Amino acid sequence: METGSTTTVTTSTQIENVRRPNRWLLGCFPIAFGSIFTLAGLGVLIFAGLWPLSLWFQSLSWVEAPCKIDSASIETHSDSDGDTYSPKVTYTYVWKGDNYQGTRFAWDQTSYGSRSSIEKWMEPFPVGAKTVCYVNPKDPKDAVLLRSFPKIVLFVIPFSLIFVAVGGGVAWGVPRLIRNQQARMQMVALGQDRAAMRTMAAVSGTERSPRESATIVSRAPEQEGIPVSASVPHETGESNEPLIIEPKMGRWMNLVGILLICCFWNGIVSVFLFSMFGDKNGPPIFMMLFLTPFVLVGLGLMAAVGYTFLGLFNPKPVLVCSDRWLYAGSEFELSWMMKGNISRIRKLTVYLEGTESVTYRQGTSTRTENKLFYSLPVAELTDSESIAQSYHIVKIPDDAMHTFNATSNKIYWQVRFAGEIPWWPDVADTFEINILPPLPYRKDA
Amino acid sequence: MIQIELSHEDGREGEDWFCPGELLVVKVRWQLPKDNCELSLQVLWETEGKGTDESEAAHEMEWESEKSSGEQTFEVLMPRGPVSFDGNMLKIRWYVDCYVEALGIKARKPLMLSTTGAPIRLPEPVIPAGMAKVMKLFGMKTPPTESTPTT
Known part of the structure; x- marks a missing residue:
């Protein structure tokens, strides 16, 4: 395969000339709105979800003590939304010869809208009844009458997490979305300003031959009637305009993926760890040795989650390809703008890569090999200005294999950004590009 | 017995490669043990190599032969892709198949979908530069690395 060629032209002036709208106001509103949501969600999560759950967990080791119900009633709370009800009890219990009085009914302190459900809940505890309560042996003043699992947390925790996630997403994501949109508009403006690009290319002595997209567009109708496989990309009705390329896999998707794997792995390992350390005779040595590699993998996954999370804050490239339809042997202009703190990047290398990927069955598992x-x-840059925004002319090799995307066998092409950041996860973003099969044969050609 | 002959639109014979969009002329001759058989013709690609085999027919035709022998000519436009390919783990091959399913008789003729007369061949896989250094340290032969583009 022949070597492709690249030419570098930095185009900071063009990008800067595109007018930027005032992003301060656009960014502040979602941050304020999202922060309120997040804080409210966190408050509910901690005080109505995690706190009762933690108390319940601690009370599992509390000691049973005899007690007598002194009073039992249902408290009514009235507000504009109507009445809600909660249980109110006092009971006397004996601990190591001393009498104490308790008022905590259960770990679930929430008020309910239905009086009958509270009545049913309190039915086993009429005034004067002799029953048992659970006493904290470290602090005998601390007791609870009903030690059951606070079921309300099963509703509160997911509900509050939705608030936290939505609020956080709005506060973090919307300002970035706005900024990215602005960057895209700038890049499109830059990409469409082909005349300016050519002038710069001409100045730098890198002007291209007239073999351009116009030829491709005029040939497109000839394809009619020629079958094209679903596993091979082909031209659609759109004209050959600059194309903003989306990352192959977003950073958030990466994080969510690795987080799920981490939770799944560590969730399973933790069950064994709890059972091992819960053993009254201490953890068995053999079991500890057996579990050690699994724990290490779990720790590695946790480190990977942290690494991927930090990578979210890396500068992010917005990539524009000058041609929508790319073929073996064609030249195209690849321009980008890095968003974020680019001064941290020591070196940025951009690659054009072709990969074979096959999937096959091996025993009972399915393996994919690349x-x-x-x-x-395409570019190796060290100066901040070029890293921030550049454009390069890239030539796809004449004998390059086009993109092929069958179910188990694939050929894919991508532009990969590799940015070195000292003491921080590196920039690693990939953008897939489609190389189309050769244009159809023409009898008169 | 089934025989398949391939030729170009202009009558050229002997060349087994066809460009995307070119007209492929397929002549089928058959001599079967009985009359009234249904014959099928497919122009298809298949993958070979390490991955699970896949195939797709670009053209498919069926006809009934009243007599036990005969011949028929078809003209099909070669598709855009995938072009014939010789990779390290994946190969893409084109064939013309003619068969009588009921009798279990099948004939196959390979051809190439190419613009050059040869399948696209891949060089050796590229390995990361760091890996190449390690291999060199151990005196192993190093294939091309990502910092030295393949030629």
Whole structure:
């Protein structure tokens, strides 16, 4: 396969010339709105979800003590939304010869809208009844009459987490979305300003031959009647305009994926760990040795989650490809703008890569194997200005295999950004590009 | 017995490669043990190599032969892709198949979908530069690395 070629032209002036709207106001509103949601969610999560859950968990080791119900009633709370009810009891219990009085009925302190459900709940505890309560042996003044699991947390925790996630997402994501949109508009403006680009290319002596997208568009109708496989990309009705390329896999998707794997793995391992350390005779040595590699993998996954999380804050490239339809042998202009604190990037290398990927069954498992067959460094940049925004002319090799996307066998092409950041996760973003199969044969050609 | 002959639109014979969008002329001759058989013709690609095999027919035709022998000519436009390919883990091959399913008789003729007369061949896989250094340390032969584009 022949080597592709690249030409570097930095275009900071064009990008800067595109007018930027006032982003301060646009960014502040979602941050304020989202923060209120997040704080409210966190408050509910901690005080109505995690706190009762923690108390219940501690009370599992409390000691049973005889007690007598002194009073039992239902408290009514009235507000504009109507009445709610909660149980109110006092009971006397004996602990190591001393009498104490308790008022805590259960760990579930919430008020309910239905009086009958509270009545049913309190039915086993009429005034004068002799029953048992549970006493904290470290602090005998602390007791609870009903030690059952506070079921309300099963509703409160997911509900409050939704608030936290939505609020956090709005506060964090919307300002970035706005900024990205602005960057895209700038990049589109830059990409569409082909005349300006060519002038710059001409100045730098890198002007391209007239073999351009116009030829491709005029040939497109000839494809009619020629079958095209679903596993091969082909031209659609759109014209050959600059294309903003989305990352192959978003950073958030990466984080969510690795977080799920981490939770799944550590969730299973923790069950064994709890049972091992819960053993009255201490953890068995054999079991500890057996579990050690699994725990290490779990710790590695946790470190990977942290690494991926930090990577979220890395500068992010917005990539524009000058041609929507790319073929073997064609040249195209690849321009980008890095959003974020680019001064942290010591070196940025951008690669054009081709990879073979095959999936096969091995025993009962399915394996996917990838092999890189082509890697061309499009740019190696160290100065901040070029890292922030550049454009490069890239030539796809004449004998390059086009993109092929069958179920188990694939050929894919991508632009990979690799940015070195000292003492921080590196920039690692990939953008898939489609190389189309050769244009149809023409009898008169 | 089934025989398949392939030729170009202009009558050229002997060349087994066809460009995307070119007209492929397929001549089928058959001599079967009985009359009234249903014959099928497919122009298809198949994958070979390490991955699970896959295939897709670009053209498919069926016809009934009243007599036990005969011949028929078809003209099909070759599709855009995938072009014939020789990778390290994946190969894509094109064939013309003609068969009588009821009798279990099948004939196959390979062809190439290409613009050059040869399948696209991949060089050796590229390995990361760091890995190449380690391999060199151990005196192993190093394939091309990502910092030295393949030629």
